[in-house]
Amino acid sequence: MDYLPLFTRINSKTCLLVGGGTVALRKAGALARAGATLRVVAPAISEELKALCGETGGEIAEREYTDTDLDGVMLVIAATDNEQLNQRVSASAQARNILVNVVDQPELCSVILPSIIDRSPLIVAVSSGGRSPVLARLLRAKLESTIPAGYGRLADLLGQFRDKVRARIPDFDRRRDFWEQVLQGPIAELVFAGRRDAAAAMLEDEIGTAKPDPRGEVYLVGAGPGDPDLLTFKALRLMQKADVVLYDRLVANEIVDLCRKDAEKIYVGKARSRHSMPQDDINQLLITLARQGKRVLRLKGGDPFIFGRGGEEIAGLADEKIPFQVVPGITAAAGCASYSGIPLTHRDYAQSVRFVTGHLKDGSMNLPWAELVHTQQTIVFYMGLLGLPVICREMIAHGRSADTPIALIQQGTTPNHRVLVGTLESMPGIIERESVAAPTLIIVGEVVKLREQLAWFENLSPQTL
Missing domain, CATH: 3.40.1010.10 (Tetrapyrrole methylase, N-terminal domain)
Incomplete structure (x- = not known):
């Protein structure tokens, strides 16, 4: 994490804006909505920005920036296309331990300004760490459509009852549980429907009947x-x-x-x-x-x-x-098989599937081998990596063909997904040559042949992922 997200109270604090164009106007609007006192310095300042300063009681200085403009300032934003000026503003501000943001130049910033979803008093901020403001804005647009305006009214209502709930439910975990139930229930829906008074009355009732004793x-x-x-x-x-x-x-x-x-x-x-x-x-x-x-x-x-x-x-x-x-x-059998292009059942190859533990105990496995070697079925072994030579030997010894297909899947469904394919006869030698580590899954049966045609996960392009 390159930046620690913080919400800063700037109400009635002086904030310096170096720049007078469209970008400066946008930044000034955000500062003004948070209650800041604006100080705008630039050789040319747009009429819209002048009007905003006039409406909010800000200062306007239509001239070149000087370092004395930093006096008494809590935050400075440089919104100019003059790189040397931006560097000077940044260096001077940081020398005084004043928070500074230089638009589109994160290397000159001690703070960055996120994209904001404003549902005051609920605020959601999205940042790409200065790497891609466009990406942050696109994510903000997605969030805008999923967070109704009523969430602001809901946050305001909950804030009014916060002290009362704390007094009724002293335990922190139980109090959090209470609020989660409120937020996911009919009280929130009443607020969203514009029925604030009804929501407040219901919340009063819930507080009165809340049980402070925890129940795990x-x-x-x-x-x-x-x-x-x-x-x-x-x-x-x-x-x-x-x-x-x-x-x-x-x-x-x-x-x-x-x-x-x-x-x-x-x-x-x-x-x-x-x-x-x-x-x-x-x-x-x-x-x-x-x-x-x-x-x-x-x-x-x-x-x-x-x-x-x-x-x-x-x-x-x-x-x-x-x-x-x-x-x-x-389960691993379903997930790993699907990501490997191996159907566990198939009309032509397997009418049933069996999940079996391949865990060794004292070097052997107590399994019904005579049942496991029937054709037209798929056998999936969990925890069978160390016991794989035993599995292959016993299945062949009990009548399964030595050329029966077998797949070993390592770290299935993850970016390290890997599949080794062989036969009951060849697989022990394959794992001796290959570096294989748990977790693994073993699939035995004719369905393994279908992987050659149906494998898809390893072939995905980065764009598809």
């Missing part, structure tokens, strides 16, 4: 196979609501970053034979945090009920009568 709950959420775009809407909503996040090794950092910024984040990842937190401890931690009144997000890679031990985790919650929700995610 747990959200068991599937994070999908890796691509953040594959998260469900409900998953995103609960990720923004949770007070505490417990996440696994298979959850991408980009997905964890989508959780509420001030939520406590606890890593409980598990790798083969190396657990940062034993499963029993995770189960107990969910109960402990919920009993503290916290909203706990248990974020798991893929789908929590497919080789995710989600059932074990919520069983303890059910025993303790702790409320919970389960949000399914796209």
Whole structure:
């Protein structure tokens, strides 16, 4: 982050504007709306800018800039096409520790001015860090259409009840939860409909019946196979609501970053034979945090009920009568296969699909191999990288043809998505030659042949992405 976004009170503060043209007029308008006292200096000043200064009680000096113009100034904006003058204004202001913005020259700025969506008292600011003002304006235009004018009236109403709610609900987390319910319910809709008095009366009732005691709950959420775009809407909503996040090794950092910024984040990842937190401890931690009144997000890679031990985790919650929700995610088999151009079922090749754990225990797998070698089916092995030689050997030994196609997918659906294709006979040698690391998924069956025709993800152009 190159700049720290700040909202600065400039009401009745003197702000210097060096420049008198169209750009200066636009900047002056923003300053005036924030209540600043304008001081405009330029050899030629437009009539519109003069009129604005007259209406707001500003100063006009139709002459060349001098460093004494900085006296008593809180902020200076240089809006000229004279590069030497802009450099001088910037250097002089920064030498005095005065905030300075030079239009379209971010290297001369100590502050930059964002594009603004004004729903006062609600203000939304968008900035590209000075790299592309046009991009910031385009994003602002998109936001303008999604934020109704009524949000300003809503913010004003909530501000009037803020102290009363704080007195009724002292606990910070519970107070935040109360406001979230207000903002997502009928009170907000009444404000948007122009019925402010009815909204205020309903808010009074809600405050009177609010329960200050916290009541925790747990959200068991599937994070999908890796691509953040594959998260469900409900998953995103609960990720923004949770007070505490417990996440696994298979959850991408980009997905964890989508959780509420001030939520406590606890890593409980598990790798083969190396657990940062034993499963029993995770189960107990969910109960402990919920009993503290916290909203706990248990974020798991893929789908929590497919080789995710989600059932074990919520069983303890059910025993303790702790409320919970389960949000399914796209399991790795579906996501990785789709991004690899491998249909898991196909009329000509596979009428069924099986999900199997490929996890080794004492160097072997206790699986129904005789059932797994039937043709016209697809077998998907989770956690099977280390056991791949065993998988290939056992399937051949139990009757599956040695030339049966097999695909190994590494870090599926992510920018590092990689697919290795071979046969049951050749794949052990392929992974010995290639540098392969977990997480991986293994697909066995004739459907793998279709990848040659249907692969699409690796072929996307940057413009498509």
